[in-house]
Structure formats: C-alpha cells, structure tokens
Amino acid sequence: MLAKSFFLRLAATCIFLAGAAVAGAHDGRLRLTVEVEQGIPYYRLDFGDRCVLGKSRLGVALCNERGYVGDLVIASAESASCDETWQPVWGEVAQIRNHYNELLVRFLQPDSSRKLDVRFRLFDDGLGFRYEFPEQPTLHVFEMQEELTEFNLGHDYTAFCMPGDYDTSEFTYTTAPLSRLREEIPRQSAAHKSYEAKSAGDLVVQTPLMLKGANGLYVNIHEAALVDYAALELNVDDERFVLSANLMPDRNGSKGFLQAGCRSPWRTVVVSDDARDILASKLILNLNEPCAYADTSWIRPMKFAGVWWEYFIGIGRSWAYSDYSDAKPGVTDYARITPNGRHGATTDNVKRYIDFAAANGIDAVLVEGWNEGWEDWSAYTKNRHFLFDKAYPDFDVEELQHYAAERGVRIMMHHETAANAADYERQLENAFRFMADHGYNAVKTGYVGRIIPRSEYHGSQWMNNHYIHVVRRAADYGIMVNSHEAVRPTGLCRTYPNWIAQESARGTEFEAMGGNPADHTTILPFTRLMGGPMDYTPGIFQGDLSYYKEGFKHHEQAATTLARQLALYCTMYSPLQMVADLPENYARFDDAFQFIRDVAVDWDDSRYLEAEPGDYITVARRAKGTGNWFIGCTADENGHSSRLRLDFLDPGKIYVATVYADAPDAHYRSNPQAYVIRRGRVTRGSQLAIHAAPGGGYAVSIFEVSDPASLRGVKNLPTKIN
Ligand code: NOJ
Numbered sequence: 001m002l003a004k005s006f007f008l009r010l011a012a013t014c015i016f017l018a019g020a021a022v023a024g025a026h027d028g029r030l031r032l033t034v035e036v037e038q039g040i041p042y043y044r045l046d047f048g049d050r051c052v053l054g055k056s057r058l059g060v061a062l063c064n065e066r067g068y069v070g071d072l073v074i075a076s077a078e079s080a081s082c083d084e085t086w087q088p089v090w091g092e093v094a095q096i097r098n099h100y101n102e103l104l105v106r107f108l109q110p111d112s113s114r115k116l117d118v119r120f121r122l123f124d125d126g127l128g129f130r131y132e133f134p135e136q137p138t139l140h141v142f143e144m145q146e147e148l149t150e151f152n153l154g155h156d157y158t159a160f161c162m163p164g165d166y167d168t169s170e171f172t173y174t175t176a177p178l179s180r181l182r183e184e185i186p187r188q189s190a191a192h193k194s195y196e197a198k199s200a201g202d203l204v205v206q207t208p209l210m211l212k213g214a215n216g217l218y219v220n221i222h223e224a225a226l227v228d229y230a231a232l233e234l235n236v237d238d239e240r241f242v243l244s245a246n247l248m249p250d251r252n253g254s255k256g257f258l259q260a261g262c263r264s265p266w267r268t269v270v271v272s273d274d275a276r277d278i279l280a281s282k283l284i285l286n287l288n289e290p291c292a293y294a295d296t297s298w299i300r301p302m303k304f305a306g307v308w309w310e311y312f313i314g315i316g317r318s319w320a321y322s323d324y325s326d327a328k329p330g331v332t333d334y335a336r337i338t339p340n341g342r343h344g345a346t347t348d349n350v351k352r353y354i355d356f357a358a359a360n361g362i363d364a365v366l367v368e369g370w371n372e373g374w375e376d377w378s379a380y381t382k383n384r385h386f387l388f389d390k391a392y393p394d395f396d397v398e399e400l401q402h403y404a405a406e407r408g409v410r411i412m413m414h415h416e417t418a419a420n421a422a423d424y425e426r427q428l429e430n431a432f433r434f435m436a437d438h439g440y441n442a443v444k445t446g447y448v449g450r451i452i453p454r455s456e457y458h459g460s461q462w463m464n465n466h467y468i469h470v471v472r473r474a475a476d477y478g479i480m481v482n483s484h485e486a487v488r489p490t491g492l493c494r495t496y497p498n499w500i501a502q503e504s505a506r507g508t509e510f511e512a513m514g515g516n517p518a519d520h521t522t523i524l525p526f527t528r529l530m531g532g533p534m535d536y537t538p539g540i541f542q543g544d545l546s547y548y549k550e551g552f553k554h555h556e557q558a559a560t561t562l563a564r565q566l567a568l569y570c571t572m573y574s575p576l577q578m579v580a581d582l583p584e585n586y587a588r589f590d591d592a593f594q595f596i597r598d599v600a601v602d603w604d605d606s607r608y609l610e611a612e613p614g615d616y617i618t619v620a621r622r623a624k625g626t627g628n629w630f631i632g633c634t635a636d637e638n639g640h641s642s643r644l645r646l647d648f649l650d651p652g653k654i655y656v657a658t659v660y661a662d663a664p665d666a667h668y669r670s671n672p673q674a675y676v677i678r679r680g681r682v683t684r685g686s687q688l689a690i691h692a693a694p695g696g697g698y699a700v701s702i703f704e705v706s707d708p709a710s711l712r713g714v715k716n717l718p719t720k721i722n
C-alpha cells in the first residue's frame with residue numbers, strides 16, 4: 001500500500017505518495033484529486049479556483065456479496081498521458097484530438113483481497129472515469145446492486161433535464177434549479193407516453209444532464225461507451241446538491257450481471273465557463289474505442305425523404321394495408337383480404353418520393369408500412385408482430401428496387417419491432433439478407449412499446465447489448481442503422497460508425513402529438529446530442545396542421561418558424577438528415593427549399609459562434625472537402641439577435657452568401673412562414689447582424705467563388721438582414 005490518497009496534475013503529472021493523487025489538465029484549469037477516507041474512496045474536481053465536484057464517493061455495491069462499499073485502501077497508482085489525433089468516419093470535424101492525462105488508481109480491500117481499479121482521464125474540457133474489475137481469485141461472476149458513484153455539486157445549479165424513466169427519453173425538458181425540480185418536473189416535462197416504468201427513487205433524472213451554475217460554470221454529466229451494462233440515471237439530493245448513480249434495472253430488479261475482467265462505461269463530466277465549449281467537446285467520443293471495422297467506405301452520411309410525415313398529419317394515411325386486426329404476419333394471405341385504401345407504402349406513392357429525391361439531390365427514401373404486421377402491432381401480448389422479409393401486396397420490392405437504382409436513389413428499410421427485440425433477433429439474418437439482396441444499405445429500426453423479452457426495459461443491460469448486436473450484424477451486410485426508441489447514445493458511433501443516428505429523444509414527430517416547446521432545439525444539443533447524432537427529422541415547412549384538415553389541431557402551430565427548420569440542419573448535428581415534409585410543401589416554398597438542397601451532411605470543421613442552453617445556439621460548419629460554409633441559428637421563444645463575424649472564412653477569398661432569415665414580423669405562433677432571403681458577396685472581414693424571431697432562427701449558405709466572372713452583378717451582402 002503506497003498511500004492513503006493521491007493527487008494528479010496534468011500540466012506536470014505528479015503523484016504525492018503521502019497525500020492525494022492529483023491530475024491537472026494541460027491548460028492547467030482542471031484538477032482531479034482522489035483519496036480514501038475511512039475506507040471509502042472519493043474524488044474531487046476543481047476548475048481553477050472553482051470547485052466543480054466536491055468530495056464525491058466512488059464504489060460499487062454487489063448483490064449477495066460484500067462488494068466495494070468500504071474498507072478500501074489505495075494499493076498503487078499509475079499515471080500516463082496521451083496526445084493523439086484521429087479521423088472520424090464522419091463528423092463535425094475532420095480531425096479529433098484525444099489529449100488527456102490518466103490516473104489509474106488500484107484499490108484493495110485488504111481483508112478480502114478484493115481488487116477494484118478506477119481509471120480516470122482528465123482532458124482540458126472535463127473528466128472521464130470508469131470502474132475496472134480485474135480477474136481475481138475472490139471475484140468471478142457477480143450481480144450489480146448499485147454503483148455508489150456520486151457527483152457532489154455542493155450548491156444549486158439550473159438543470160436542463162428530463163425525469164428518470166427506464167423506457168423512454170421522449171420527454172420535453174424541464175429547466176429549473178435543482179432545488180425546484182421536484183415541483184417543476186411534473187409541470188414541465190411532458191411525456192407522450194410512458195410504458196409504465198418510472199425510475200425507482202425519490203427524485204431521478206436522466207443523462208445527459210446539463211447544468212448551469214451561478215458560479216459561471218457549465219457542467220454536463222453523462223456516460224461514454226455503454227456496453228454490457230445498465231444505463232445510468234441520477235438520483236438528485238435537492239438539499240445537499242449531490243447526484244448519485246441509479247442504474248436501470250431489468251423488470252426483475254437486477255441492475256446487471258457481470259464477470260470479473262470487465263469494466264463499467266465511463267462516467268463523464270464536461271466542464272467549462274463557456275457554454276460553446278460543451279457543444280464542441282469531443283470527450284465522449286474520445287472515451288469510446290476506435291472504429292471496429294477495417295473497411296468503412298460503405299458508410300455514407302446522407303439526406304433522406306420518406307413516406308413518413310403523411311402518417312402524422314391527420315390525413316388518414318395508414319401504415320397498415322388493411323383494417324383486419326386479426327391478420328397474422330406469415331400466416332394470413334394478405335392478397336385475399338380487403339385493402340383499406342389508405343395505405344401509405346404503395347408502389348406508386350413510393351415512386352413519387354423517389355422522383356422527388358432524384359430531382360433534389362436527396363440520397364434516399366424511407367418507406368414505413370411496407371411489411372406485414374401493421375394491422376395490430378402495439379400488442380405486448382403478441383409474440384410475433386412483424387415479418388421483416390415479407391412485403392404487403394401493393395408494395396413491389398423488385399420494381400421499386402430497379403426504379404430507385406435507375407434514378408440513383410436508395411430506399412431506406414424500416415424495421416419497427418414493436419419493442420419485440422427477441423423476435424427481431426430471431427429474424428435478423430433473414431431481414432438483413434433480404435435487404436442486401438434488394439439493394440438496401442440503411443435501416444431505421446424502432447422499439448415502440450414494452451420490451452419483449454418481458455423481463456427487460458429499454459435501458460437495461462440486455463437491451464443495451466441487443467442494440468449493439470443489431471448494429472454489428474448490420475455491418476456484416478454493409479447496412480447503416482438509425483435506431484428509434486433505443487437507449488440514448490453514449491458515443492458508440494465512434495466504434496460502430498454504421499450506427500449513423502438514433503432518435504432517443506423527443507423528435508419532430510411530436511409536433512403532431514402534443515408539440516415541442518419553442519426552446520426544445522436550444523436544449524437538445526446540450527443534452528441528447530452529447531452522446532451522438534439524432535434523427536430529429538427537421539424540415540417541416542407546414543407546421544400548422546390545421547392546414548390539412550379543418551379542426552385537426554393536436555395543439556397550436558408547431559413552435560418553430562420555417563427559417564428555423566432550415567437552421568436545424570446545422571444546429572442538430574447528424575450525418576443523417578431527414579427532409580421530412582411532403583414534397584408538395586417544398587414546392588410551395590421552393591426558394592427556401594434551396595438551402596436544404598445545398599446543405600451538407602458531413603463536415604471538416606465546426607465553430608460554435610454563440611450558445612446558451614435554453615436560449616440560442618449558432619454554429620458555422622465547413623462542408624467536407626470544400627471551402628463552403630453553412631450557418632444555423634436556433635432561438636427560444638424570445639428570439640435572438642446575432643452579430644456574426646465571418647472571420648472563419650479564408651483570407652483573400654470571395655464568397656457568395658445566401659441568408660434565409662425570419663421576416664421582421666415573423667413569429668412562431670402567428671406568422672411562422674414569413675421569411676426573407678438575401679444574397680450577396682462576403683469575405684473574411686464581413687460582419688452580419690441577423691435577427692431570429694420568437695421561436696425562430698436563420699440559416700446561411702456561403703459558397704466559395706472560384707470563377708470571379710460568376711460574381712458579375714452580385715453586390716455585397718447587406719450587413720443588416722432583417
Ligand atoms: C416511432 C418512430 O419514432 C416514428 O418515426 C415511426 O414512424 C413510428 N414509431 C412507427 O414506427
């Protein structure tokens with residue numbers, strides 16, 4: 001035993017054997033201290049002279065065994081550091097720097113000889129740490145009772161969060177001080193459904209949890225590399241301001257079965273005094289393992305349209321081919337039953353979308369409702385819901401395969417599983433072979449409802465392994481996966497880049513099911529997107545659904561202006577972006593649609609220009625392999641005024657910028673479709689004043705000009721837009 005506690009400083013790594021282990025970040029602002037007091041391990045994190053996390057407990061309690069609750073000493077500590085750069089297969093930037101100092105603290109329980117290692121990595125923008133359970137004579141297989149990990153904030157913070165739930169993250173966010181969450185969560189965090197599984201515990205929130213302190217600090221708590229482990233939620237002690245781990249159990253109450261030689265996911269704490277740094281952080285990706293595939297050439301960022309939004313807008317369109325609710329996939333002869341006449345996934349309708357995609361440079365068309373089983377699919381009591389290799393009679397797989405291929409468009413497969421993961425695993429090989437045989441290279445999966453096996457929740461250990469299993473098997477067939485209703489992401493897209501997007505939060509579909517608050521898209525990048533890209537399905541130009549049918553108003557107009565819908569292609573980073581509205585709505589606003597045609601889905605560089613959680617986000621991104629930039633700004637219900645300097649542009653180059661902004665009288669409630677478009681020359685020295693309306697936003701495309709002749713007649717862009 002070397003010492004009771006350790007202190008590691010990253011600027012000049014040093015370990016004081018007699019004191020604490022301390023690590024400091026390279027720019028010297030973050031400092032980690034690890035120590036043991038009366039047998040209990042603690043860590044502490046400081047940012048300059050501000051305490052981020054006071055003395056916070058570490059440890060693991062096991063079922064029916066002694067575990068790592070107390071009586072621990074530090075046996076040894078090892079330090080290391082890393083400074084490397086890697087290239088993501090797709091991403092917000094072309095290069096990611098992975099720069100940290102590491103402290104591996106080996107704990108020992110002397111009387112039981114049990115060992116537990118905790119590996120800390122301190123970056124300039126935060127901390128990651130995980131538990132490692134070495135193989136050892138006295139620990140073999142074990143069941144997790146609870147992780148004892150704490151995050152001791154020590155004082156009140158404003159939280160941007162949603163309530164704990166083992167099955168869904170499709171809540172609106174609550175914004176409130178931790179001290180008021182108890183009253184505010186029930187008032188603010190609407191869920192469209194909960195499959196019944198509220199978290200156990202007094203006051204529990206989900207991660208990623210975004211916090212803003214009166215001390216000027218922004219803190220984000222989440223996890224990285226959720227593999228073979230239960231997902232993390234946090235208990236909130238709203239008197240002491242201590243958060244503690246609350247792992248998601250299965251329905252039997254088990255929080256995970258493990259075997260020594262394993263490790264927990266990383267617990268992540270991203271910290272800065274500038275909110276933009278939280279959005280730019282690559283800490284969670286850095287803590288994930290490198291890409292698992294040798295060849296990634298088949299993985300391609302893309303835009304897609306889809307037979308999709310028409311199901312949500314109250315025009316009677318149906319996923320199901322018939323109204324025969326006793327239909328049994330694989331047993332019923334669908335060709336002999338009467339179609340309902342409202343089926344969306346017909347060969348002709350899909351062709352219409354393929355034509356639209358081909359005409360507008362959109363890579364793919366999603367088709368939902370193509371396969372047998374939609375007549376009655378939400379039944380938790382059924383053991384077979386869908387077949388994934390059997391199309392309805394009015395969806396001609398071969399004909400559409402050729403029609404799409406001739407036009408250079410891919411069809412995106414849809415596998416709604418109705419949360420029947422067990423049956424999906426049984427059908428998986430057939431399903432993927434069917435896709436590969438018919439030219440499909442991407443699938444949208446879905447897990448609506450209560451999980452089968454009936455022992456599981458959406459975030460329990462077994463399901464977390466299921467999602468990864470699907471993604472890895474998909475890779476064997478050259479298929480990209482966009483999963484809906486899966487556990488929220490933890491950066492695993494670095495390791496499995498064919499996991500091209502996930503939903504796992506409240507997406508655009510809720511504009512037809514109760515609505516999203518006006519500030520929703522100013523919070524998502526600080527929460528859900530910390531773990532990976534979201535299939536948010538932006539691009540809704542016709543947000544007032546009473547347009548389709550008098551009286552069809554699930555709620556008021558979607559809380560967004562049309563211009564903001566364009567901005568979301570930049571502010572909601574994803575290599576997979578839906579062009580979600582009906583083709584006929586894009587035809588009505590063709591000049592605004594030009595931004596969606598132009599915008600890229602893969603980037604060499606990203607600059608967060610302005611950001612404040614819950615208020616506004618403005619980002620500029622450079623399209624992969626080009627000198628062209630795209631800017632997006634999303635504002636909350638108060639709107640936002642930006643003054644932008646285009647100093648990220650190359651010196652000496654001339655660009656043509658097009659601004660798509662809210663009109664001066666635009667407002668998300670009363671005048672959402674009022675926008676202005678301004679075009680003109682800009683250079684690195686240009687400045688722009690642009691106003692985002694309440695619930696609004698703006699988008700800007702900036703194209704590098706290689707041929708000066710093309711500039712003839714193009715004036716300088718006005719510095720004030722609206
Ligand atoms: C929920 C998904 O989020 C949505 O996109 C899909 O259309 C429905 N499930 C049906 O699968």
Ligand code: CA
Pocket residue numbers: 170484485503
């Ligand atoms: Ca959903």
